Amino acid sequence: MDDSPETESVRDDATLDMGLDPAPQQAARDYQVLARKYRPASFEDMIGQDAMVRTLRNAFGAGRIAHAYMLTGVRGIGKTTTARLLARALNYETDEVHEPQIDLHPPGRHCEAIMTSRHPDVIEMDAASHTGVDEMRELLDGVRYAPVQARYKVYIVDEVHMLSGHSFNALLKTLEEPPPHVKFVFATTEIRKVPVTVLSRCQRFDLKRVDSPTLVAHLQGVCGKENANVGEDGLRLIARAAEGSVRDALSLLDQAIVQADEGQEVDAAAVRDMLGLADRARVLDLFEAAARGDAAAASKEIHEQYSYGADPLTILRDMLDYSHELSRAAALGDEADFDAAPDHAARLKDLAGKLSQGQLSRIWQVLLKGHEEARIAPDPLAAAEMTILRLAVAAGLPSPEEAARRLAGEASGASAPPPPPPSGSGGAEARGSETRSGQTSGGGDQPVARLQMQPEEVDDGNDLPPAPNTLAEAVELIGEARDLHLKFDIERCAKPISFQPGKVVFQPIEGAPYDLAQRMSRKLQELTGRAWVVVADKDAEGGDTLGEIRKRREKAERDAALASPAAQTLLGAFPDARLVAIRPRTNVLTAPFGENRENKDGEDR
Known part of the structure; x- marks a missing residue:
């Protein structure tokens, strides 16, 4: 029954x-989670991987299809999805199309089975759970058999770096000379663990992290399709926490959508609470308080952020990010841009103008050491607070530029002048009221230099040469200082774009020293006593290098000399003669001896 x-x-x-x-x-x-629901169904759906898609499209269009592909990148960037899309492209077939192609519209006969991992000719293997050589040999035994339904038999091996050494060796011969009906697609997050012998037999694609603006735009599109109301600031926090991983971003968005009641907006505060992140604006307040030496305000601020659920390590990581962004802004000037809200970016640019490169470098070193200490400390909050207090104490020390000036003054026997008071807008003065240097008391106390919240110019009273007005003058000044290695590098590698006292922009040639801009900035500051911003812009189009200009001038002088009547006469008399050097004309009376000599009676000899 x-x-x-x-x-x-x-x-x-x-x-x-x-x-x-x-x-x-x-x-x-x-219900299907967003990371699976919005997995790309075609190459056009992939975001941030335009270079890879363009290369594959050209290769398939030209019929130059590799027999093995290696996909590498961070987790959640789309390696497995790309592997399945490649399997679809290789086996794409419709009533009208009978050859591999990248355009997968409309879906072909094998597309659905491949994307759902049900196709008999597309074999997916997780190397993390099949590391042994016997399993690899068993897999390769099927290579010699033709595909059952599709055009190619495709082997997708995920996390290929987990294979054992013997497994890689078993794979090598087949990978080098596979049958024409077999293709391999490997994916890994640890490309350095894959043997070079395997890499050399594959066409490699590095899937890039997706930048925050692109990721935010993608999340906004998903929210629109899901009728979810998440604020743009909240989406920006999610994109930043995802660190370029699309899957992580969609998983976090899935969690963020339910942080508010139906119909209400999920704001940045709700997302921040979900992620356990400190308010980035408050972290900047903390950074400023520590930078101006206000230990009490900095200590109070980090404790308040901790009470709201902020992680001490995250706070220090955010401060490291700020230190990096401010250093870039100090180096690039007006060309610097920030991945932040406009008001937030304005605060960063304002602060970048008040801190020198030396001060920012010192802040970076203190934060980096403090982050490592907080990571291993039994009480991360205490370690983070000690790092903040060290920053506040360091603000009361002379800046690296001021210390160098004092040392130079002591070496020359002169006393260094007191540092100039900070200048800036009213808001900056209100936040940095304690940044002024201490006063010299009648008891002979030395002045205490506070953090100089402005770019500094070194002026130790010594006779310094005037600032050069052209790149050629700068190179001549460096040559007079006997730094011939730097002089040669600038003449050979720097294609000038713009030059003004205090700022130089040039285009480095291919193969130029990576630290040429930093060396040039340090040397010019040392020689002129003022700060120099030197920018190496690889994307701009500069003029001829000084070396190219010199060679062109020498060639013109050589051609003019050879064309002179005297040279033509000499060449007519001595056909095998060659021009060795061109020297300026000198006084025949003084040339042999260097100068006129007088006899003891005062008469010329």
């Missing part, structure tokens, strides 16, 4: 007796 209807009836009655609605239960069973 079939009692299935009765069983179903009993189940429904039990559900009703428990006060549960079957509809939400069914919806919960049918």
